Amino acid sequence: MELLFNVYKHSRRLIVQVSTRVIVIQSSAYSRLAEVGRLEAPKIQGKYDTGQLFLHRIFGYRGVVLFPWLARVYDRDVPNKKDRYRAQTEAVTFLGNQESSRSLYAIPGLDYVAHEDILPYTTTEKHPLSHELFDKFLMYYPDKDPPFGAQETLRAWQKKNHPWLELSDVHKETTEHVRVTVIPFYMGCRESQAASVYWWRYCIRLENLGELTVQLRERHWRIFSLSGTLETVRGRGVVGQEPVLSKQLPAFQYSSHVSLQAPSGHMWGTFRMEREDGYTFDCRIPPFSLESKSDESNPPSGVI
Template sequence: MEVGVFEAPKIENYETGQLFLHKLFGYRGVILFPWTANVFDKNEDAAIEGSYEMKIANEELDRSGPPERTKAKKMTYYQVLIDNRDIPHIRTQPESVTFLGGPQSNRSVYSIHGLDYVSHNDVLPYSSSEKNPIVHDLFEKFLMYDPDTKPGFVARESLKAWQESNHPWLELSDVCVKTTNNIRVTVIPFYIGEDQRKKLYWWRYSIRIENLSNEPVTLRERHWRIFSQAGTFETVRGKGVVGQEPDLNSETPVFQYSSHVNLQAPSGHMWGTFKMEKEDGSFFEVRIPSFYLECKEEDKSSQ
């Protein structure tokens, strides 16, 4: 796979049009624009999280939700385009951004293929003399080659208009992280709209699972607990995730996927566990960090 000339990673934010290689998944991509995320490391405040997990274990549920979000760290994430040539070869579900579109009376879930969210630390920047170094339907629509600028591509007005009009379901605000037995789980929830006809609020959530050790494991089961502001409580169990039981080993330590959830209330929260199997046939549980499901204020005010 050819890329270009690698550059030194930057501390400051990257510009629109920056070409990069993903540090973990190895795909080629280009940065469209940044988001400032609140990153909550659920391992840092062990006392609060421990109390909450005890409630979970004893099923002492209330409507207060996960522990208060008081210790967030600000981190830059980027909206990026993935090179179509690399999608079949990366250890991730083909990434799509989804949203509810169409008339309020009959809304459907639409998707935009080949978009991802990448943290600043996962960007390996490079430059290229090619006018179209990334293969994606939106690359030429959003970016224009300009050899006199750095990084060599500038945003077209169509990108700015697209960002503004699609802001509600593109926006990334919270990132929740928890590590159990050297397995790190990162969750990013997105509110994608309301189906007023069915009186349902919809969210997409992206999950990354990383094996930080050299011991191979296989994800065998998922167990979700979903609590709605309306007072309903649901548990969901199943084999693997998105029809797969991914192996996490030294060669392929990371797996990422997205899924959806809906509630009959504008807010709620989710948490859960993954059941992992070791090579010797023994099992252990990995915590999925608790995270809020929240309706955007502008969506609620428009009703």
């Protein structure tokens, strides 16, 4: 799996490919074409190295790989299948070091991207991406391939945050041509005299594999804690939205958080989907475990 920077989403700029060139159309009062690099052949075997620039195949932004990881994939559509996975999210969140058990910090522009969604490219630009951490984490080496390498600050940051950055399991399931991918992350524990509260974040990606447009209308979650409690959560949409999955924009992704007063538990549920012809159905969310990690160090803060 790979942690990386992203630069922008497709909502503001459009990326097109002309032969092997990467062309960016910037949306402004004076639109212009700008060549930012040349595409390379995607890797079939092995993982991408730190410093590899890429285009996201579905979400259409540019990024650079920070860390490569492997993860187990539990695909309920293909029993016993395991593969490399790198999943895209909008930000990486951390449990802060403050006393409050609800102090969450987010670092925008840090994503996890699926191997098959990476379109690698090369460039001669020494500063190809605009991110406040790019120059702190990476340095330009003209004779290196890829030409960007990790600085000591990136290696130190990875060492400090490793238990809360690396994912281990990915869960997938498809219902009525809507594919749901879930990636859980353990964030740490906050202890007080009253209770211990364990925190996880989970990233969910929905992708429409069919021909007809569908819209997410409702969510229904079941959350089981090892303490013996079973919670039911129902509501309209997700993160305040009712996303539409069409041929033009087939995928939607979001992340959220859950806390338990026990070191482990499970989550599962359904999304109520409505197709453009009026047909409604429940799209299954594959069950996934919430497992804590034992680590003597404190969870990292969001301040770098």
